[in-house]
Amino acid sequence: MTTATDGHAISLQNVTKIYRRKIHALRGINMQVKRGEIFGLLGPNGAGKSTLVKIMMSVVRPTRAEGLILNRPIGHKPTLRQIGYLPENHRFPKYLTGRQVIEFFAALCGVDRSTRRKRAGELLELVGMTNWGNAKISQYSKGMLQRIGLAQAMGADPELIVLDEPTDGVDPAGRRDIRKALLELRARGKTIFINSHLLSELESVCDRVAILVQGAVARQGTIDELTVAKQCFLFEVSPVENLPGLVNAALGGVLNLQVPPPFRGKLADATWCELDGVFLRLGRTDPAAVQDVLDALRRQGLVIRRMHLVRPSLEELFFEAVANTALGAGAA
Amino acid sequence: MRQTWALLIDAYRDLNSRKLFWIVLILSTVVAASFFAVGIDDRGASIFGHVFFPDYNTHFVKRSEFYKEVFVGYGIDTWLSLVAIALALISTASIFPEFLAGGAVDLYLSKPISRIRLFLTKYFCGLLFVAMQIFCFCLTCFLVIGIRGGEWLPGVFLAVPIVLLFYSYLFAICVFWGVWTRSTIAALLLTILCWFVIFGVHFAEVAMLRMQYSDEVRSKQLEERITRESAILKQVDKQLAEQPDPVATQPTTRAAMAFWKTLFPGPDNENVDPRVRLRERTYDQLTADQEERLQYTGTIVFWHKAFYLVMTALPKTSETVDLLTRVLIKNTGMEGSDATRQSDDMSDDNRVQLEDQAQQMFIKELNSRSVSWVAGTSVGFEVVVMMIAAWMFCRRDY
Numbered sequence: 001m002t003t004a005t006d007g008h009a010i011s012l013q014n015v016t017k018i019y020r021r022k023i024h025a026l027r028g029i030n031m032q033v034k035r036g037e038i039f040g041l042l043g044p045n046g047a048g049k050s051t052l053v054k055i056m057m058s059v060v061r062p063t064r065a066e067g068l069i070l071n072r073p074i075g076h077k078p079t080l081r082q083i084g085y086l087p088e089n090h091r092f093p094k095y096l097t098g099r100q101v102i103e104f105f106a107a108l109c110g111v112d113r114s115t116r117r118k119r120a121g122e123l124l125e126l127v128g129m130t131n132w133g134n135a136k137i138s139q140y141s142k143g144m145l146q147r148i149g150l151a152q153a154m155g156a157d158p159e160l161i162v163l164d165e166p167t168d169g170v171d172p173a174g175r176r177d178i179r180k181a182l183l184e185l186r187a188r189g190k191t192i193f194i195n196s197h198l199l200s201e202l203e204s205v206c207d208r209v210a211i212l213v214q215g216a217v218a219r220q221g222t223i224d225e226l227t228v229a230k231q232c233f234l235f236e237v238s239p240v241e242n243l244p245g246l247v248n249a250a251l252g253g254v255l256n257l258q259v260p261p262p263f264r265g266k267l268a269d270a271t272w273c274e275l276d277g278v279f280l281r282l283g284r285t286d287p288a289a290v291q292d293v294l295d296a297l298r299r300q301g302l303v304i305r306r307m308h309l310v311r312p313s314l315e316e317l318f319f320e321a322v323a324n325t326a327l328g329a330g331a332a
Numbered sequence: 333m334r335q336t337w338a339l340l341i342d343a344y345r346d347l348n349s350r351k352l353f354w355i356v357l358i359l360s361t362v363v364a365a366s367f368f369a370v371g372i373d374d375r376g377a378s379i380f381g382h383v384f385f386p387d388y389n390t391h392f393v394k395r396s397e398f399y400k401e402v403f404v405g406y407g408i409d410t411w412l413s414l415v416a417i418a419l420a421l422i423s424t425a426s427i428f429p430e431f432l433a434g435g436a437v438d439l440y441l442s443k444p445i446s447r448i449r450l451f452l453t454k455y456f457c458g459l460l461f462v463a464m465q466i467f468c469f470c471l472t473c474f475l476v477i478g479i480r481g482g483e484w485l486p487g488v489f490l491a492v493p494i495v496l497l498f499y500s501y502l503f504a505i506c507v508f509w510g511v512w513t514r515s516t517i518a519a520l521l522l523t524i525l526c527w528f529v530i531f532g533v534h535f536a537e538v539a540m541l542r543m544q545y546s547d548e549v550r551s552k553q554l555e556e557r558i559t560r561e562s563a564i565l566k567q568v569d570k571q572l573a574e575q576p577d578p579v580a581t582q583p584t585t586r587a588a589m590a591f592w593k594t595l596f597p598g599p600d601n602e603n604v605d606p607r608v609r610l611r612e613r614t615y616d617q618l619t620a621d622q623e624e625r626l627q628y629t630g631t632i633v634f635w636h637k638a639f640y641l642v643m644t645a646l647p648k649t650s651e652t653v654d655l656l657t658r659v660l661i662k663n664t665g666m667e668g669s670d671a672t673r674q675s676d677d678m679s680d681d682n683r684v685q686l687e688d689q690a691q692q693m694f695i696k697e698l699n700s701r702s703v704s705w706v707a708g709t710s711v712g713f714e715v716v717v718m719m720i721a722a723w724m725f726c727r728r729d730y
Binding site for chain 2: 019054057058059060061077078079080081083085087088089090091092093094095096100104105107108109110112152
């Protein structure tokens with residue numbers, strides 16, 4: 001059974017993969033990737049990220065899979081013409097030059113010769129490899145291989161580009177170039193699906209992410225959506241002497257000071273608050289909603305040295321998702 | 333078609349990048365070209381003008397025949413069907429394991445091209461390697477026979493499809509192991525092992541067939557002797573019935589009979605002519621031998637049938653190459669020296685005659701094996717092996 005995927009480049013339902021009837025690599029993945037967005041897939045080693053990508057690319061056969069990729073069922077061979085793919089630890093034929101790699105894999109997608117030639121030049125320029133295009137692959141560094149790999153994935157001018165660890169082994173300058181290229185591709189309307197363990201890389205380019213843990217999607221959404229529950233305002237206050245008492249008085253005595261720090265409590269409107277050293281965190285995201293707390297702190301003679309909205313990093317979110325799943329599994 | 337063409341060009345680039353490909357190609361051409369150095373005239377056969385075999389000269393064999401024999405004997409039987417094939421296997425064994433390596437196969441499988449098409453294209457690319465090698469070799473041989481032998485024989489190019497067919501059996505096995513193990517070394521070693529097994533079965537079947545014919549000839553001879561002995565016995569019985577006992581009447585004959593009795597003692601009360609007894613004993617011995625031989629023949633026939641059945645299911649490597657010799661002899665008049673040798677070797681010695689007779693029957697039987705049996709069943713084996721390999725390739729997760 002498939003569902004309509006208007007506006008979705010990828011819509012997966014119940015994607016399951018069981019190896020040798022006992023190893024559950026994927027446990028019913030449900031995932032949607034909108035057209036024209038950069039989607040990041042995160043997960044610890046062994047979470048099933050590469051298996052999922054390979055299922056999408058027909059490299060691995062799913063035990064069960066419903067859903068569509070570019071409005072066609074998963075595994076529909078002609079649709080692969082519209083999908084560019086850069087596998088993890090790819091091994092391009094060493095006897096080819098960078099330009100030949102791009103042209104060869106474009107030819108396998110059915111692109112005609114003149115278009116291949118023209119596009120190879122453009123793509124080499126896009127990934128900054130024009131000067132190395134006619135050199136043999138065997139002479140390339142890891143970073144150069146990744147750039148050629150990225151160009152190869154775009155050789156047939158696909159609608160969807162699936163990249164498995166695209167910045168693996170690439171130096172910071174190279175990563176910046178790849179990020180720039182990805183953003184440019186998104187601007188051209190391409191959908192990009194990235195599987196990476198470099199969270200900061202994803203955070204800077206992805207519109208939406210999914211966190212895969214133990215073969216299941218633990219979190220999915222925009223980074224804002226995923227972090228909203230953990231967003232808060234942070235205040236740095238002074239003086240240090242009797243700080244917990246003063247803060248507690250300002251907050252109406254909601255903090256539990258009987259336990260070791262950080263001291264936690266809830267305000268009358270159920271907003272959580274936490275005092276850790278000189279830092280007070282308040283579970284509100286609207287600046288207007290923290291003014292009353294600011295006034296109360298000042299009334300207690302406290303000086304607000306700094307205050308800003310804090311959004312947890314993708315890394316924190318990732319570790320929390322992994323920890324929660326592990327705890328859940330442990331509890332189960 | 334664009335995709336297949338791209339794969340073929342890629343295969344060419346791959347071959348072009350392999351040093352071993354060029355080494356084998358150059359070696360093949362050099363070996364074929366070395367026939368230029370071999371010559372024959374009325375002084376004898378020579379290498380680089382130096383006469384080594386004075387008896388083997390143009391009075392004994394025609395110049396063109398000499399070069400044909402060199403081509404068949406050394407070019408096909410030794411170089412193409414053994415050395416070149418082994419080198420080709422070494423060169424191509426890595427095609428599938430390298431193709432199936434992680435990170436490489438993903439790139440191909442993620443393209444809009446079916447797995448079976450990918451698999452078959454890669455397989456035919458491997459065959460292309462050997463086709464080029466054989467073609468270069470045959471072209472050089474064609475020139476050598478033409479220039480040195482004075483006869484232009486396009487029939488030598490038949491070696492290209494036939495040796496390629498022979499190689500395709502082994503390459504199919506190599507592909508099967510390559511897909512299964514994904515290891516070049518394992519695929520190569522297991523293919524060589526299979527080659528040995530095939531050769532072993534072929535050798536056993538041929539040996540059994542030879543023994544069967546040899547036994548058949550001996551059985552016939554034994555049967556003739558038994559018939560002869562039986563006829564003699566009947567004649568002696570008839571004579572004894574018609575004539576009085578010479579023993580009783582002639583003293584000299586009686587003394588001789590006493591001597592015969594010491595040699596062939598019988599029951600005391602038996603009054604049988606010892607010559608008859610001798611004949612009877614010979615007859616009994618021969619019939620006992622025949623019985624024993626029948627049992628022996630039964631065993632040989634059983635094992636020959638068993639090996640023949642096994643061989644029918646296996647690819648027939650040697651027979652496929654022999655097809656070339658058969659076809660060349662038939663179509664191009666390249667009669668070898670075998671027939672001459674057979675007639676020359678005829679000796680008055682009975683044993684040698686029998687062996688010769690058995691040998692001729694054996695050769696006749698081998699030559700009577702049809703092309704459809706030799707090539708058809710071998711291709712059948714190849715198709716089955718390739719289907720299993722293709723199934724593994726198509727069903728596997730990478």
